[in-house]
Amino acid sequence: MKNPFFYFGLIAILLCTAGCDTQKNSAAKKTNERPNIIFIFSDDHTNNAIGAYGSRLAKTPHIDRIAAEGAIFHNFFVTNSICGPSRASLLTGKYSHVNGFLDNQDNKFDINQFVFSRLLSQSGYQTAWIGKWHLGTLPGDTFDYWNILPGQGFYFNPNFINPNNDTVRFEGYVTDVITQLSTDWLDTRDKDKPFFLVMGEKATHREWLPDIQDLGAYDDVEFPLPETFYDDYTSRIAAGHQDMSISETMRLGIDLKIDVDYDKAWAYRRLNTAQKAAYKAYYQDKISKEFHEKKLTGRALVEWKFQRYMRDYLATANSLDRNIGKLLDYLEANGLAENTIVVYGSDQGFYLGEHGWFDKRFIYEESLRTPFVIRYPKVIKPGTAIYQSLLNIDWAPTLLEIVGIKPPDEIQGESFLPILHDNKIAGRDAVYYHYYEYPEPHRVIPHFGLRTDRYKLVRFYGEQNFWELYDLQQDPNELNNIYDKADNKGIVADLKKKLNQLIASYEDTGAVAVLAKE
DSSP, rough: OOOOOHHHHHHHHHHHHHHHHHHHHHHHHHHSSSSEEEEEEEESSGGGGGGGGGGGOOOOOOOHHHHHEEEESSSSSSOOOOOHHHHHHHHHHHHHHSOOHHHHHHSOOOSSSHHHHHHHHHTTTTEEEEEOSSSSOOOOOGGSSEEETTTOOSSOOEEEEEEOOOOEEOBHHHHHHHHHHHHHHHHOOTTOOEEEEEEEEETTTOOOOOOOTTTTTTOOOOOOOTTTTTTTTOOOOHHHOOOOBBTTSOOTTTOTTTOOOTTTTTGGTTOOOOHHHIIIIIIIIIIHHHHHHHOOOOOHHHHHHHHHHHHHHHHHHHHHHHHHHHHHHHHHTTTHHHEEEEEEEESSOOOSSSOOOOOOSSSHHHHBBBBBBETTTTSSSSTEESBEEEEEGGGHHHHHHTTTOOOOOOOOOOOHHHHHHOTTSSBBEEEEHHHOOSSTTTTOOOOEEESSSEEEEEEEEESSSSSEEETTTTTTTOOOOOOOOGGHHHHHHHHHHHHHHHHTTTHHHHHHHHHTOO
């Protein structure tokens, strides 16, 4: 007769096996229940070009849909309004002076530092970045899979670099290609794992090349001039010093496609025969002809440039929004919509003629503020509006907290997950900003400062050193620098105290050095 302990042992093994299988299945189920996340990250797309934010002329039904089915953030700000540094802050949850990516001038992002997507991979997520990366280095092991545009990339027939370091050319329009590569990855991913996907869009970056089907999409629209279009920059040294005006900086040729040499111009040389024919038919035979017939000068010329800029910018955004619709349809068709968080945001704001400008960079409202909408089924009530002041460094800790990972102490951002659950919870009482890139390409003087609900205090430094103060309630267009007004001494003192606190908390030694010279 066998030892009775044999039977007890056998029973224990069987019970353990059943229990272990149950635990494994339970763990797998728990993993599968964690939400998938897709972040659609555009370039230079401003709130003022989105219907959900109040634009009556921009056609963005699919971005608007995300906002309507989830939440729209009205005071989402960046820490450094320029594309590469904004991406670096997104990935690290840290300010530029900490993550090391201050500007776009020959900078290379250190991929060996903390990047939050690694924690997602370690916790069982499958991660990917597809599209525009533009950080001077390849993503390396920061994502499980990546397929990125070299540098700025091309709008038409773009090259992509994959993890094998192969450079592959894809025929078609860049926004369509990014969507196709993204859905291909979603089709072939490990279906037993939740996923995190970043779709890095090229649109709506300069030189604003619309897809063929969008050429002339806004030609029947006459865009009203912004209230500040003819700003004379009185009392504002930095605003007068810049080189980003529609009147002087915007080029008739490359930017607005007047008399373009399609065989030599960098932005257009990727066009194939059919694409080139369509561009010539529209821009050469129609737009350039109209321009020469008008013989415009002075303000009439400047306003014509503004209209052309707006039409090309918004036409370029059409494909961006259309492809967001394709992605939302894909999620529905594949049963992923209910368990997938979808975020749409941009790397910063952009000027659409405000102050006579295009581009970004300044701490002023149009470039400081960035669009951010999120659909999070079963968590965010449809139609939620969030007005708390938040920053792009807050996305990393929020995402980690959503998936159940405690954000590491080195992250400088703060999770806004509590606000997603209850939009009455308070946000920051002030946000801190620091911009560095000077003098090229747009001569925006380096500066740092803070924004509260009412005031904005800014310190410009370098070749010229001065302060600016704006009352955003009384002067929302930031036309009147009231720093030197005697009545504001108490306000300035309080704001400087708060500014110093923020500088110390974020350990911005560069700002400390500037202020030490006063």
